[in-house]
Amino acid sequence: MTGMGTTHHATGRRVVVTGIGAVSSIGTGAAEFTSGLRAGRSGVRPISRFDTTGFASGNGCEVPDFEPRRWLRTLDPDRLGRATQFATAASSMAVADAGLTAEQLRAVRGMVSIGTTDGESADLDSLVETEISDGFGATDRLVVERVSPVRLATATAQELGLSNVEATTFGTACSAGNYAVSHGFDAVRSGESEFALCGGTDAMCRKTFTAFYRLGTIAPEHCQPFDADRKGILTGEGAGVLLLESLDSALRRGAEIYAEVLGSALNCDAHHPVAPNQASIARCIRKALNSSGVKPSDVDLISAHGTGTKANDITEIGAISEVYGDRPPRTVSLKSMLGHTMGAASALGVAACALAIKHGFIPPTINHVRTDPECPIDCVPNKSVATELNVVQNNGLALGGNNAIVLLGRYGATR
Amino acid sequence: MSTALAENADKIKSIVCYILELEPDEVMLDSSFVHDHGVDSMGAIELLAALEREFDVEIEPEQLARMTTLAGVQTVLAEVAGW
Numbered sequence: 107m108t109g110m111g112t113t114h115h116a117t118g119r120r121v122v123v124t125g126i127g128a129v130s131s132i133g134t135g136a137a138e139f140t141s142g143l144r145a146g147r148s149g150v151r152p153i154s155r156f157d158t159t160g161f162a163s164g165n166g167c168e169v170p171d172f173e174p175r176r177w178l179r180t181l182d183p184d185r186l187g188r189a190t191q192f193a194t195a196a197s198s199m200a201v202a203d204a205g206l207t208a209e210q211l212r213a214v215r216g217m218v219s220i221g222t223t224d225g226e227s228a229d230l231d232s233l234v235e236t237e238i239s240d241g242f243g244a245t246d247r248l249v250v251e252r253v254s255p256v257r258l259a260t261a262t263a264q265e266l267g268l269s270n271v272e273a274t275t276f277g278t279a280c281s282a283g284n285y286a287v288s289h290g291f292d293a294v295r296s297g298e299s300e301f302a303l304c305g306g307t308d309a310m311c312r313k314t315f316t317a318f319y320r321l322g323t324i325a326p327e328h329c330q331p332f333d334a335d336r337k338g339i340l341t342g343e344g345a346g347v348l349l350l351e352s353l354d355s356a357l358r359r360g361a362e363i364y365a366e367v368l369g370s371a372l373n374c375d376a377h378h379p380v381a382p383n384q385a386s387i388a389r390c391i392r393k394a395l396n397s398s399g400v401k402p403s404d405v406d407l408i409s410a411h412g413t414g415t416k417a418n419d420i421t422e423i424g425a426i427s428e429v430y431g432d433r434p435p436r437t438v439s440l441k442s443m444l445g446h447t448m449g450a451a452s453a454l455g456v457a458a459c460a461l462a463i464k465h466g467f468i469p470p471t472i473n474h475v476r477t478d479p480e481c482p483i484d485c486v487p488n489k490s491v492a493t494e495l496n497v498v499q500n501n502g503l504a505l506g507g508n509n510a511i512v513l514l515g516r517y518g519a520t521r
Numbered sequence: 522m523s524t525a526l527a528e529n530a531d532k533i534k535s536i537v538c539y540i541l542e543l544e545p546d547e548v549m550l551d552s553s554f555v556h557d558h559g560v561d562s563m564g565a566i567e568l569l570a571a572l573e574r575e576f577d578v579e580i581e582p583e584q585l586a587r588m589t590t591l592a593g594v595q596t597v598l599a600e601v602a603g604w
Contacts (some may be wrong), residue, residue: 320570322582379563 118295122356122517123364123460125204125349127196127305130454131167131342132443136203139454140461142443143469144490149444150328150340155228156312161319163326167342167445168310180265187226187252188309190261192345192450197262197303200349205361206301208266214300217293218259218273220347221282221306222449223504225255225275228311258307262347272299280411280446281502282306283453284510287348288370291512294350301355305347306453314448315341321380323415329446330473331412331439332419332481339413342445346453348460353517364460365514368497369398375507382418382503387425394499394511395429405435405513406495407468409455411503412439413446422503423481435499436491437483442472452502456512459498463516467492525604526595529576533598536575537591540568550592568594578602 128134131149132142141147149167158164169192174183177195186194197218201208229249236245259273272293276285283306290302318324318339325337356363371393375386395402411422426434440451440458447454458469467490474487496519502510538545541560554560565585572594573580578601580588587593598604 321566322585378561381562 119297120353121291121294121350121367122353123348123367123514124351124356124361125200125202125206126364126457126460127199127203127347128344128454128457129169129172129192129196130344130444130447131169134169134172135199136461139457140465143440143458143461144465144467146470146472146488146490147443148328148472149342153310153315155310156231156315163324165327166310166315166340167447169344178265180267181261185248185252186257186261187229189222189224189226189228189307189345190252190257192309192343193220193258193305193307193347194262194265196305196307196345196347198265200303200347201266204349206349208268211266211268211301212270214270215298216268216271217290217299217302217304218262218268218271219276219286219289219302219304220258220262220274221276221278221284221286221453222255222258222308223279223282224308224311224314224448225258225277226253226309227313228309229253231312262303278508278510279504279506280448281452281504281508281510282449283346283451283456284370284500284502284512285372287367287453287456287512288372288510290348290350291367291370294352300351302350303347304350305345305457306449306451307345308343308448308450310341310343325414328473329414329442330475331410331414331442331471332423332477332483332485333474334476334478336414336416336419336478338415339441340445342447344444344447344450344454346450346457348453348456363517365463366517368400368513368515370394370510370512371397372510374509377507380505382421383507384421384424384428386507387422387503387509388428390509390511391425391429391499394513398513400497400513402430404497405499407459407462407498408435408437409459409498409500410437410439411452411501412441412471414439414441418503419478420480422501423483426483434483436468436486438469438471438486440469442474443469452500452510452512455500455502456514459500459514463495463498463514466494468495523599523604525602526599529604530595532575533595534591536571537568537594540564540571548591551590554589572598576602
């Protein structure tokens, strides 16, 4: 096992979240996303991005009304794939939400880090379809040009005119959002960057739906994490991007602070292509707590990976119990509302945690009827709860045993 | 063994061997894919998909628990195909 947990919480600069951009099936923009989370809105609808004829079910969590021209000022949306549109739009939202302008960001050194599972696989789907039906010569050059996943990060830099940035795309699948946030956190804390635009993105695609369907893990109607009758995941799409800066910078310019990034941890056990490993997840949680300088008893809420498959939920709750004992903190799954947004999942998770801390509420686990005795937690079923949160843990667990965990704290809280 | 199953037995075995990358003479009716042949769950899903395609049937993923030997595969396939 390789561990890259960040362990210098006592040194380096304090890092805070001051801007949030969200594109999701339950609301786009920080305000709409917040009201969706608070209301326990469901993003489920019949999939329209591709033909689901021949599959026994075809529900997913698409972003129904995304209008890239509303958010992009510089780039032509037609030259960007849908995942890149999401990422650039969410980045622009985060900058505006932080009360910053692109011009201000251009004056300092920064970082753009975006995580993904599929990149522009929806474009690859359509290119292959065209090639099969009409031959290679018929493929659209514009689509070919926008396929590279590197563009998820570089397009954001182009849109905002940022030339003094490191722009990185992380392909660590379903935990990639947390990887990207962790990377941005390290860059700002160490002083390498004055700001980080970090998060994750993915667009609905036939390939991923089909693969999870083939594995027998697609739920027919809705996603019910921790429920005794849960039937699997629903694929989703969207993007979450955070603007991170040092606490000093935020205080200097009088910025509104959502939350402080306390620490993060990554590990990779390479135990199995798809099955999560409980001991390895528990190690990652301990490492994240240690990196953040908090005790298990300090944590008020866990935003779980919580896919709603039999295997994930039991294994993840087992790992949480290993660390937290018999009385773990309340543990929710946003995937009950958002579906599995893949590379965006843990990024939207960090965004939701920051909003929950700022606005004092716990987003619910919806579609919940009866808690699985093998997942003995309070998942805050169906209705959000108003409460003060001081420390929140956001889990991301990916194929191949790529685990990534980020901890946020309420700025100004005493621990 | 029903006639239909008997007629398809060779085809089933050749699909099993092709997908799981096993030699025909090492696969017995009751040798365990997991314990004797080192097959993992991804191999099992691949086998399920191939059988669905070849025999134009649908097999619920829950049936994988019974499809751990050649005999188990035959039994499940005979049920879903109505042999």
